[in-house]
Amino acid sequence: MSASVKVFAPATVANVVCGFDVLGFAINAPGDEVIMRRTSSPGIRITKITGDEGKLPLDPKKNTVSSSVQHYLNHIGQPELGLEIELHKKMPIGSGLGSSSASTVAGLFAINTLMDGLLSNHDLIPFAMKGEELACGYGHADNVAPALLGGFVLIRSYEPLDILRLPFPEALYAAVVYPEVDVPTKDARAMIRSKVLLKDAVTQMGNVAGLVAGLFMKDYDLIGRSMQDVLIEPIRSILIPDFYVMRDLAMANGAISFGISGSGPSVFALCKSQETAAQVTALLQTRLKTSGIKSLAFVSQVNSEGPKVIS
Template identity: 75%
Template sequence: MRDSVKVFAPATVANVVCGFDVLGFAVNAPGDEVIMRLVDEPGVKITKITGDDGRLPLDPAKNTVSASVQDYLKHIGREDAGITIELHKKMPIGSGLGSSSASTVAGLFAVNTLFGNLLSRKELVPFAMKGEELACGYGHADNVAPALMGGFVLVRSYEPLDVISLPFPEDLCAAIVYPEVDVPTKDARQMIRSKVFLKDAVKQWGNVAGLVSGLYTSDYDLIGRSMVDVLVEPVRSILIPEFYAMRQLAMDLGAVGFGISGSGPSVFALTRNQETARKITDALQARLKTVQINSLSFVSPVNAKGPVVLD
């Protein structure tokens, strides 16, 4: 059994427009890294965090990485284990790209690796969901499931948890832009209506089914016309500067579909190739500059691997 490991876990795009809390996919970049070591002194300790500007807690009970690792150790009957954790944030916090998810998944994948992969990636999902609950008050799986399992994921049910890997076109690519404005996940979630009209629900069900069908058949036109959200996007888009202008730009440049990543403020477009994705990110960043908003961009195919050991 090895006594140390370094793990990378990817960012994710959750919701995928119409699939609120039930759809998500992983990307190659950005992501987070965890270095984990087995030590003689019992207990889980965070020894170092970088890239967070001092925003994340070192208290093992309050940090999503260490808290999830503690849950894992309790589950396998190794609460006596001694573990130190270094967390290296390689992605912006509060970006809508599953920042807390990437950290949590990296930690869980690392501890599972150290203990001989006692659980499958899918079996790790509930532990990661507890980390999400600590981070944003709600233990959803649309970030952590694709971050752990890679690829495109459907959360068919939460009670009981039923997570399904979906096929996707080989050339499918994501163009992601993160406007550097603050949209806290909790605030974005509180804006959502608790009741919806039946006619809107019917539209949403049809679009989710259409998107899944389009992924199975590699039908880009069906994927595109299914990427419509009548429930959440109309509310959350208020918090994102230039949202509709960016969407129009992306579609004019050949995007398959466009929407908010997670709770925002990041936005994303699905494209048929990386060249189109780069054109879209360039155009969106230029648009944001006209209103004095700095941004980061990422272009990535769908990441089919999920977390990986780096050393």
């Protein structure tokens, strides 16, 4: 059994436009890092958090990393195991890129590595969902599942939990832009209607089915025309500056689709090449700058690996 480990876990794009709470994919950058050490003293301690501007709690009962690790330890019958945790945030908090998910997944992968891979990554998903419940009040899996499994993931059912990893075109790139404005996940979720029109539900079901089929068939055109959201995007887009202007820019410059990442404010475009993705991010950042909004940009292939041990 190892005494210490350092782990990276990737950011994720949840919902993927039409798949609210049921679709997500991982990207190579950004992500979070966790260093975990075994100690002789019982209990979990968070010794350091960097990159969070003091926003995250050191209290192990209130931090998503330590809380989910404690659920894991309870499950394996070692609730008093002594651990020290360092969390290094390498991505913005509240960005819509699965910030809490990346931290939680890094912690769970770290403890599972220290325990010699006692559980599979798939088996870690329910513990990661506990972290999401602590972070935003609802234990959704569309960030933590792709962060743990890599690639595109479909949550077919929550009760019982039924999660599938989907194939996808290997050349697919994500152009991600994070406008530095505040859109808290809880607030964005509170805006969503609890009831929808039947015709809108039918449209959305067709789009989700089309997107999944497009991923299987590696059909870019089908992927693109299926990524339409008539339920969530019209409401959440209100919170994102220049959303429709950015969408028009992306689509006019080679993107096959455009939408909100998670609850926002980050937006993403799927592209057929790295060059197109880089061009799209540059155009979107320029547009935001003209509106006086700072932004960060990331260009990444879909991450097929999930979390990993780093030196």
